[in-house]
Amino acid sequence: MKELKYLNKYLYKYRVRLLFGVLITIIARIFSLFAPRLIGNSLTAVERFIKSETTPIEVIKEELFWNIVIIISAAIVSGFFTFLMRQTIINVSRYIEFDLKNEIFEHYQKLSLSFYKNNRTGDLMNRISEDVGKVRMYFGPAIMYSINTVSLFVIVISYMVSIAPVLTVYTLLPLPILSVTIYKLSKAINIRSTAVQEILSDLSTFTQESFSGIAVIKSYAIQSKVNKDFKELTYLSKEKNVDLAKIQAWFFPLMVLLIGFSNLLVIFIGGKQYIDGSLEIGVLAEFIIYVNMLTWPVATVGWVTSIIQQAEASQKRINDFLKEVPKITSGTIDETIKIGTIEFKNVSFTFKETKIQAAKNINFKLKLGETLGIIGKTGSGKSTILDLISRLYDVDEGEILIDGIPIQNYNLAALRSEIGYVPQNPFLFSETIESNIRFGKSDASFEEIEAAAKSSAVSGNIERFNEGYKTILGERGVTLSGGQIQRISIARALIKDPKILLFDDCLSAVDADTEEEILKNLNVSSKEKTTLIVSHRITSVKEADCIIVIEQGEIIEQGTHSDLIKEDGFYNRLYLKQNTEKNQ
């Protein structure tokens, strides 16, 4: 129960409701005891009549009639309180599920990018849905049945002992066996259902990938291979499900067998006592009802134990992530960036997982309004430079200064609020184009959105859609071309009107004329911004105030376009190559 301790704060939060739940459970149980008592009484009364025949039939009839009325009323009251019990306790488990999901999600949001690179999305999703679901079972059914069982036991058993102690011992004898059996069975069921869950998640990953990658599958004509793989997976899934069904099939027969055995014992021992004259017929009848009343709660002890074990395992997985501390911590300077000068001082950075040194002793300085072009082969470390500025990763050596202040000292949100970042693989949400652009500035007016779209040369495309800016993107909406996605992401960065703009190869999918138009617009708007443009194309960077060429994390060339084309280096060769391509 070590891991589940973490959740005690939620038990405390909902203590009033839970206590209320306990109270009504006890009331419901007390009322459910009326029926056996009165059925017993009725039988005794009938026996009395048969044996003596002195009591007039009308008196017996009247007694039986009132017994029936009380039994029905008690059943209604008990049913109502049982309903309230479920309403209270199961609802609490839903509240806690809600709180816990939000807590985990908020924590996820705080964790650094490297956490996301090291953990699979499916795993993150599973912990917030499946595992939280298992933990909810602990708060809901587990707590509810425990309270139910304990209160029923205390009330019923103490009552049974008071009227027939010996018979009580015999009645309860088979119950522990029942409980242990159910526990063992539930455990086996859990193991097999975990296997089913695992294969199910493989199956859904496979299905999802084959739908997303349908274009590749079709163009490579590998449908038959995909079909075969799918068949293998579904076969496995079928096998695991059959395994599960086999063991589940044991559940009810075993329960019925053990209940039957308990009944048999009561009838046998109680019957003997009745023949001896030491027991009334009504008490015997009462006890048979009690046995049946107690079997289900006893069975739930086994079941609840296995629920708690599962919840413990799930909470451990959740706690593992909750314990994860964000690697990137916020600084204390709450002010946002004032000017936007950037300086890299001997910056080095190595990716821990791959040991790849993506930045080696990088130095450069950018004044307000200046533009830096970054060129280099793929995998040379260009994106890393931008990631370091927005503190998606922290430098290992050296420092990055913005307005002369080390970036670690800024409050993280304040720092990022003045950075407009267009990633290499931009991501648009399945919402309208308008809200995707508005992401950069939540209170932007429609005119501002239009202006940003115009600057990033995408307004024409948007206006051609039937719904214009209200067009929904993504799976249920319009699919955009690569170049359109890039330009909407640029609009998202521009609308923010930040001091620093980071463009990561985000003009790669647009044609030469559009590129020129966007760059021209940028020049106008970025007079008061510091801009970094990563590109594979000379045309994107040639107007920059300074260009650096990166190779294996190091700056190998540095200067303006006209400087660099005079040297016999990477830049010049790229320039000549792209120039001849253009003229061909």
Ligand SMILES: Nc1ncnc2c1ncn2[C@@H]1O[C@H](COP(=O)(O)OP(=O)(O)OP(=O)(O)O)[C@@H](O)[C@H]1O
């Ligand atoms: N999250 C990561 N974990 C480990 N290694 C990484 C990670 N991201 C990048 N790398 C490695 O760091 C090096 C630099 O990567 P980076 O993305 O900065 O290159 P790039 O110059 O932007 O390349 P491209 O032009 O293809 O975008 C590469 O060798 C890459 O394999």
Ligand SMILES: [Mg+2]
């Ligand atoms: Mg890159």
